[in-house]
Amino acid sequence: MRDRLPSRHDVVQVFAVLWFAVAGWTFDRFSWQFASWSNFLDVETLVGILAYRIAASLLESLIILAFLLVLCLIFPPKYLKENFTAKGTIFVLILCGSLFGFWNLFNARSPGVIMADYAALWLICTVVIALLIAHFSVKIKKVSAIICWISDRMTVFLYLLVPITASGFVIILVRNIF
C-alpha cells in the first residue's frame, strides 16, 4: 500500500499549497468581517473567532489532502503518484475553485438552492475533470516545473501557519474548558 502513496516530501509540498489557499481565504473573510465585528465585539471574542476559523481551515485542508491520498491508493501510480507535487497541486486548486464556484451558484438568484440537489454530481464531475487536467497538463514540462516551483516556495508558509494554528487550538481549549 505504501508503494502507492507519494513521498512525505511531495505530500508536504501539496499540503502547503492547499493549506495556504484555505487559510488565505479564511484570513481574507475574517478581515472582511472584522470591520463589522470590531464595531461591537471585544478583543477576546475576536481572538476566539479567529482561533476557531484557523482550526477549521486546518481540518478542512487535512480532509481534502486525505481525499487526495485515498485517490492515490485507488488509481494506478502513473495517474497521481508519479509527479505527485504537480498533479496534486493542480488537483487541489481545481477542487477548491470548483467548491467555491458551487457555493457561488448556490447563492445566486438562479439556479439558487436547487443546486443543493446536484452537489454529488458536481463533486464527481469536479474530481474527474481535475484528475484529467492534472494528468495531462503535467505532460507539458514547463507547466510541471512551474507548479513544482510554486509548491516548493509555499512550504515556507507552513512555518507561519503551524504556530498560528497551534495557538488557535490552545485558545479553543482554554475557552471551552475554563
Next chain:
Amino acid sequence: MSGFSRRDFLKVASLMSAGAFVNSIYPSAASWSNQSQKNPNILILVMDALSARNMSLYGYVRNTTPNIARFAERATVYHSHYAGGNYTSPGTASILTGTYPWTHRAINMRGTIVQSLVDKDLFALAGDDYHRVAFSQNMLADVFLRQSAKNIEEHIPLDSFRLNRHPSLKSSWFSRDPLASYYAFDDSTLNRTNTSTFLFNFLNVASWKSIESYSELSPEYPYGAPFNAFNFFDNRVVYDALGSTVQDLAQNPKPFLTYFHLYSPHEPFSPRQEFVGQLIPDIPEPNKPFHPLSLNHFRRKGLMPMRQKYDEFILDVDDNFGRLIDQLETAGILENTYIFLLSDHGELFERGEHGHLTPLMYDALLHIPLIVHEPGQKVRRDVFAPTSNADILPTIARILQKEPDSALEGRLLPGFGGAEDLERSIFSIEAKLNTARLPLTRASISMIKGNKKLIYYFGYKSQDDIFELYDLHDDLDELDDLFLKDTATAKRMKQELLDSLSTANNKIRR
C-alpha cells in the same frame, strides 16, 4: 402507516423533544404541584416584526387579529407603544435591558449588548427566585441570550422545533463558548450565504434540501414553509411545543420567567393555505412618495401584494396564539401568570421600502403591540399614553419586587404603578452604520411626545441634519411635514432631541 405522515411524525417528535427537554429539567415535576403559594409566573412572547398598524386590534381595516383581540378583552392594551429601534437587534435589546439603543449599544447588525447591561438584564434581574427559560427563533435576538447564558437556566436552542432533518447550528457543539463559536461558525464559516471555507460549506450546502423538496408541505404552505434563515418550521408545532413547555414549567414550585422570541410574522411571509385569500383583497392606502433614504424604490403596485401576504401571515400567527392561550387557560396557568405580548419592531410597505432594514422611522416600523395580561384579569383596560419597549424591564422588576438599575431609561408602564404621561418623550433609534463604542454620527432618531413625532436623520450623504415633524393624531400617515410650519413645536422638540443625543454621546465619550 398511511394515516401517519412525515409531517405528523415531525410534530410529535418536536413535542416529544420539548417534553423530554422539560422533563430533564424537572425529573419529579409531577410531585411538586404548589401553584397557589408561589410568586406569579411571567411569560414574555415577542412576535418578530409585528406592526400595530396591521393589527385589527389597533384599528386596521383587515381583520388580522381576532384571537389577540379576544385575549385583549382580559388584558391591558397599550395603544401608543413603540419599539426601541426599527429592526431586531436594537428593538430586542431595549426589551431586555430597559434602555434605548444609544445606551445598550446593540445598534449593529448581529450586534451585542454592552456587557455592563448584560449583567443587569431581564434574566439577571429575576435571579434565582425564578426559573428562567429563553428561546429565540431569530438569530439576532439569540445572540443576546447567548450573551446572558449565565443568567438563563435553560436556553432552548434556536433550531429546536425545526422541520429540516439536519441541525443547522454548529456553534451548539461549543456550549461553553456560545458567542465566539456562533460568530466563527454560524455567522461565517458555515453560513450558507457568507462562507469562509471551501469543503465545509460545500458539504453544508449539499446537506441542504431545496425548498422545492419540502413539497409535502406545499398544499398547506403555498408560499413555502416558514423559514428563519436557518430552519424551516411549522408555527403550529412551535406554538404547541411552547405551550407544553409552559405547562410543564408551571408544575415546578419555583415560578418561571420565560422569554419566547418567535420569528413569525417576519418575512418570508408564509401563511398556511387556509388563511390565504381570507382578508379583504384591496384596501385604500394613500400613495406616499419615495423617501430620499429609501433603499429599494419598490413601486406601490408591488408593495400591496406583499402587504397582503404579511397580513395573511399575521392571521396565521394570530390563530396559533389563540390556541396557545386556550391551552394555557385550560391548564389554569392564566390565573397565576403575567403574559406580555409584544414585538421588537414593525414592518414597512410604503415610500418605496419593504421590510425593516431601512434608515426610515415611520409609524409602521416603530408602532408595535403591547398587551399585558395580569394573573386572573377578566376585564380590558386601555392605555393611550405613549410607552416604550424600554418600559418592559422596569415593569417586570416591579412585579418581581426587585430594585431595577437607577440608570434605566424605561419607566413603569401605566397600570403597573406608572403614570399616564401624555407628554413623555419616547425615543427610537436606528444606527447600524455606527461603531458601537463611539458616539453616534450617522443615524435616524424618532422622538414621540404627545401627538407629535420628530424624526432626525443625520450623517447620511444625501440627508444630513434633516428633521421631519408629524402630528400622529391628525396625520397618522405622516404625509404632512410640519417642521417648517409648526416652528414653535419643532424648535422645542429639536432642542430636546439634540440634548438627549448629546447626553448619550457624552456618556460614550466618557
